[in-house]
Amino acid sequence: MRPPPGDGPATVLIANPSADLYGSDRMVLEAAHALIGSGYRVVVTCSVEGPLIRAMRDAGAEVRVLAVPVIRKSMLRPRGMLGLIRRIVVDLPRMRRLIAEVRPRFVLENTLTIPFWTLAARTRRVPVIVYVHEAEASLHPGARALLRAPLRWASGAIYNSETSRKASRAPALERMRRAATVVNGVAAPAEAPPPRQDIVGPLRVVYVGRLSPRKGVDVVVDAAGLMRERDLDIAVDLVGDVFPGYEWYEEELRRRAEEVGCGDRVRFIGFRPSVWPELAAADVAVVPSRADESFGNVVVEALLSGRPVIVADHSGLREASAGFSSAIRIPVDDAAALAIALENVITRWQTMRVAALADAELARKRHDPSAFRARFVEVAEGMVPARRPVTLPNRSQPATGR
Structure with a gap:
């Protein structure tokens, strides 16, 4: 499904905490492929340099490196919270400026560890979808509540599994039917040699x-x-x-x-x-x-x-x-x-x-990437308001007003 017509392709801003190529990074790369394949302009922001940046550019995305606060377990302690507050005061205006510059149809916030993108997006009146990969059921209840706080202000939540959906449930989004599970798509290797016939040696x-x-x-x-x-x-x-x-x-x-x-x-x-x-x-x-x-x-x-x-x-x-x-x-x-x-x-x-x-x-x-991409775009588009087409003035009518 392509975005509705307007003044050029609709933009999605993807915010990712790192630039590695581990689990959640690989899945947001798949999400970027899905959105680009559906006609969106995709801008990705990472907090650091890393191999994900090249992979995103190869996929056709624009990349901006912007150091922003990433929630670590150490930050959930009193001393860590003070340092986090100082970072927010400095970094939040920069995040808001990037959103204003990019003008996204929505922000896709990858993981619960960068919650301040939710705040930055909502203060710019931009919908934000949180792509949830966490299932931290063993965390202290207070820390878990803090980690899940962005879901209260999100426009929608996409979970990578039923496990993460159960652990990080957002009742309000569930009631509005703006929560969905999209199980990971994983591309198979181009060649997969069969296991050896017999175990010889170690x-x-x-x-x-x-x-x-x-x-x-x-x-x-x-x-x-x-x-x-x-x-x-x-x-x-x-x-x-x-x-x-x-x-x-x-x-x-x-x-x-x-x-x-x-x-x-x-x-x-x-x-x-x-x-x-x-x-x-x-x-x-x-x-x-x-x-x-x-x-x-x-x-x-x-x-x-x-x-x-x-x-x-x-x-x-x-x-x-x-x-x-x-x-x-x-x-x-x-x-x-x-x-x-x-x-x-x-x-x-x-x-x-x-x-x-x-x-x-x-x-x-079960994990066909093409099925994942189609499902991801369908779910994401269902969680944000429809994009309004640009209405051009009727030049045949006299202008009104002063």
Whole structure:
């Protein structure tokens, strides 16, 4: 559906907190593709430089880097709140000026972590849609209420899963039917080599994502140590990097790998803009997050690659893995359970291999990007007032007034 006629293409301003290419970044990139493909002019603003900027420009979007406050957990404490207030006083006028310059039909605010775009947009009388990727049900109720506050003033909310919709529900938007779930669309790899016929040599395990405590990467390292204790050969690739300020965690992971006798079996690959080569080289993917996840794109990516995947059994990971026979669920924060699951992959390899190939086809149908794009634009357009066509003056009639 193309925007209604007027003085040129309608504009959408997309506000994103970072410029990485992790889960929520990849999905807002898909949303940008959807809007551009429907005839919109898309302007993207990120708080920092990063790989997402080039990807957005390649998609046909304009990009403006504008440092604005991003809510972190540390800011939800009294001292952090004071610093946040100071940032708002300085940055809010700049955000309002960008909105005035771009003149968007609506603002798409990606994640709940940049709530002041809602304030800036509403003070400019511009509709704002919040694209929600959070499912922080374990947060303190006060912090969770603060994080969800922008939804009270939003024109609409698009949730990336039923898990995030349940955790960040906006009753007023639900009553007005301006809340909807659009499940993530994930493009399949151009080529997906099938899993190897037999496990010869080490079991090749891959973790893809941030290296952070909440993601449970240390659980993978400990499970590798337990596998070695059982004389089971294993090789682990950790694909991702740390968030600035968490460098200590990577150092801790490296020390732990040495302590459990897997210093030569755990490789730190770093961030990769495309994860397909690493998934193709693996036998099995692991997603051991401790904290709530709104969904699990990496679960879908592993399935699209035809690889079995072992996931922590909670929140959005449960939703993302539902219905796939090659997805194995394990208790949260349990290295022993992960080691047992990895051993079962070895002993049941032929069954798991066949199931993973069948699941790849199911994942392609369930997460088709073209279906996601069409649905996203349809939902977004239904949440904002129709654009009024420009009415030109009738030159045949005399002008009135003074």
